[in-house]
Amino acid sequence: GxxxxxxxxxxxxxxxxxxxxxxxxxxxxxxxxxxxxxxxxxxxxxxxxxVPRRIVRALPWINYDDFVKLEFAVYLRAKGTKRRAAIKGSMSAAAAVKRDVVAVTRREIERVDRYIRVKEENAVQAQPSTGFVDDAGFRAESDQLKAQLKSVSIGRNDAAKYQQTVLEILNFLFNPELIDGELEVRTLDGTERRDIIFTNDSDMTFWDYVRSEHSGLFVMFETKNTQDLGASALNQTATYLGDRLGRLGFVVTRLRPSESAVRKAFSIYNDSNPRKIVLFICDEDIARMLDQKAVGNNPTRYIQNLYRRFRTSVQ
Structure with a gap:
């Protein structure tokens, strides 16, 4: 479970x-x-x-006040109850409005169907409420995660520690858009192992685009706790990408990729059909995204810029 x-x-x-x-x-x-x-x-x-955070987050997209505003504005003006409901401290007026709304809705249930249909057609605008989130806590956790990443030594000995740290960071940065992150996901026959897999559960424009354009129901992050990325590491990542995992993946590593690594990623893109995209995330990128998260900004914008830079640079 x-x-x-x-x-x-x-x-x-x-x-x-x-x-x-x-x-x-x-x-x-x-x-x-x-x-x-x-x-x-x-x-x-x-x-x-x-319980997954996406289930318990507040999403005030469908609610009574909005229903009344969309379905009963004209009716309430005609009845004169809207004015009474606005009287400060008038609980009886508000109760009278609700009784009218309930009575009419029971007689005309199609109002509910119409309201739900309108909301579903505009579902992309539904965003969770963040009024209950303590932004000050973001700064403390961002600083803690940056320090944790810095404490991980480069090399094979700390590979598992690096992988776990990256999972924690990605979960902090992208939840609830990317959910259910898992370490070392193996195929059924055990022949392939992917470092970190997230489910793309987002309605945000960029991640929704990834899901449709690159078949990205899942998003893969390969962790490489090394100073240099060889062609074999990128070939391995490209091999994992396809129909099952989608065609956009990330290599998370410590330093900025060398020019040869970038050229290899371009080569993977040009030689694949459908196109496969491998993007790099290094410690510097992670630090910048954590800083953005700390001040209440969405780090997905940073990933979107990495993607745009790749697409405009590849030949």
Whole structure:
């Protein structure tokens, strides 16, 4: 399950046989009880279930006030209730408005269908509310992640530590647009291993473009804790790209790529059909994106600029 997977990725301790009640079994279509390996509360030892952030984030896209504004503005003006509802402190007027809205909606249920249809047609405009987010916390976490990355030594000995650090950074930068990041994802036959895979769950213009233009339902990040990138490393990354993982991938490494590495990425693009794109992210890029995140800006814009620079430079 999701909780066990996240505990394995982030080394969260679990206890065996934790009782959980009222679990819906999709196969039997019944509610059941069971015992599972889960983290538990330090207060009362009850089970802790982890939930993807995208599920619990506030998304005030469809709500009562908006429904009234779109569907009942003319009606309320005709009834004169809109003016009464605006009277400061007039709870009775607001209640009267809601009673009218509920009564009319029950008689004319097509109003709800029409409202939902309009919202679905404009779903790209739906964005989560960030009013509850403490931006000050972004700065502290950004600084901590930069220090953590700097503490990782270049070379094979710290390769696993580097990979884990990059996963934490990418999760901080791009969640909830890229979700469910996993380390060392292997193919079914075990012959291929991809360092980090995220699911592209975004409605943002750039990531949505990646999903449609490059078949990017998944986004792959290969980590190379080295000073130099050889052609073989880039060939390996290009081999992974295709129908299953999409045709846009990233190589995350410590230093800016050499001119020969950039030329190799251009060669991969020119020699592939459909086109495959390999973009580079180095420590300097990561630091800049963390700085952007720290002040409340979206680091996806930085990735979009890397992509644009590649497309305008490739011959």
């Amino acid at each position: 999701y909780t066990q997977k996240q505990c394995a990725i982030w080394n969260i301790p679990v206890n065996k046989g934790v009782p959980v009640t009222h679990i819906f079994d999709h196969e039997s279509r019944k509610w059941i009880d069971g015992h599972f390996d889960l983290p538990t509360s330090m207060v009362d030892n009850s089970a802790i279930l982890l």
